[in-house]
């Protein structure tokens with residue numbers, strides 16, 4: 001008897017794990033978003049300061065790109081992120097590792113770290129602008145402070161939550177302290193650290209934009225603030241859309257990274 | 268018998284007291300004497316809490332005795348050694364490593380090149396019938412398969428002594444029977460010394476040359492029961508009256524304690 005040929009319904013294909021399905025899902029949800037936007041802006045909301053149709057936003061964005069303004073703002077914001085974010089990740093990892101390694105240090109610093117993590121750091125953005133100026137430095141400072149805490153917390157949690165049974169197994173095969181770290185504790189903490197980085201990146205984006213609101217000469221935040229002051233809603237939304245795309249790309253990138261370096265995890 | 272030869276074990280007057288922080292200390296073992304000959308298959312049974320796992324950790328060198336001495340192959344046990352390999356009850360496979368890398372784990376830790384270690388690991392996987400699973404991750408395997416990987420990892424370092432702590436306890440009854448027969452087949456090929464802990468008395472009698480019965484609180488050797496059934500043994504042995512008599516005898520030795528540990532009298 002030949003195996004029964006199963007008809008795959010389009011819906012169950014869409015729910016599948018293939019690359020084609022996930023690209024299709026992404027395109028579908030983007031299309032849906034654009035349609036809802038266009039319809040609301042054309043027929044539902046006629047306050048043009050609040051919302052303009054997606055097509056107009058695309059036009060405004062095109063003008064920005066053509067004039068070279070887009071590249072200037074993109075360059076500045078990217079530069080700030082490229083300096084600050086790796087520093088936040090590496091610094092957060094080192095501090096998290098120190099906390100995980102020493103109980104007295106952890107217990108002493110825990111209240112301060114908790115307070116700082118829950119503090120809305122962006123409230124300090126005007127302070128950094130005043131202290132460090134309108135240039136890149138004040139943005140770097142805000143981004144580091146925004147992004148570092150989730151990396152610290154997750155590194156610490158990841159390094160301390162390896163199963164004692166696995167550590168004992170490693171020891172029974174002759175592993176010393178460093179080998180336990182390398183073969184058990186660190187691999188165990190990888191998914192924790194990646195989800196810390198994911199949260200950190202979202203916070204870094206908020207940080208860089210808000211810091212640019214409060215005084216800058218270029219950058220997406222600067223462009224958004226400038227557009228708002230001159231009531232150019234289409235231009236403002238153009239930059240917001242780009243930020244959304246950046247967030248989406250970063251998230252997809254981190255998921256791909258996690259698949260690569262932590263392939264043992266179930267999705 | 269020369270217990271100072273490779274694979275021989277001498278436990279002499281060993282006691283172990285735990286001092287848990289902020290709790291009363293626990294005398295887990297007291298005055299344990301035991302000798303195991305090279306190539307012997309010894310099972311240890313006893314009520315829950317009688318110190319079986321503690322005894323095995325002592326033999327492996329993961330903990331050191333409070334009193335007394337342990338030697339393996341004539342050398343004092345001062346810590347884990349590649350001469351001994353431990354198989355824990357939960358399979359304790361590294362979830363981030365593939366099956367073949369899990370089996371190669373001890374070899375790579377010991378300094379062997381990864382490619383060579385993987386070759387040896389592959390051979391061991393064939394021995395336990397899992398050659399096809401080499402590239403999978405542990406979570407993709409059934410409980411029985413994971414436990415076979417666990418055993419292959421221990422065999423891969425080619426130890427003189429294999430220490431197993433209730434390795435089949437988490438498996439269903441049928442899988443457990445098959446696995447113990449498999450273990451005997453593997454053991455008979457190169458006759459490593461085996462110390463095997465179980466709470467299944469029939470499993471102990473089926474496998475062992477001698478069954479060590481521990482009494483609880485504090486754990487000490489109650490009796491050592493020789494098991495003389497001819498080898499190779501197959502599962503039909505378990506249905507003979509002689510087998511039942513040995514099982515009944517061991518059960519009578521620990522029944523009171525098992526009842527006691529349940530609060531029954």
Ligand SMILES: Nc1ncnc2c1ncn2[C@@H]1O[C@H](COP(=O)(O)OP(=O)(O)O)[C@@H](O)[C@H]1O
Nearest residue numbers: 285287293295314315316317318319320321322
């Ligand atoms: N790390 C430990 N700290 C304190 N007490 C322990 C520790 N390990 C085991 N014990 C105690 O020692 C006794 C023997 O434990 P164990 O060797 O695990 O027994 P078994 O394996 O026979 O069930 C038990 O009372 C147990 O609670």
Ligand SMILES: [Mg+2]
Nearest residue numbers: 319320321432
């Ligand atoms: Mg136990």
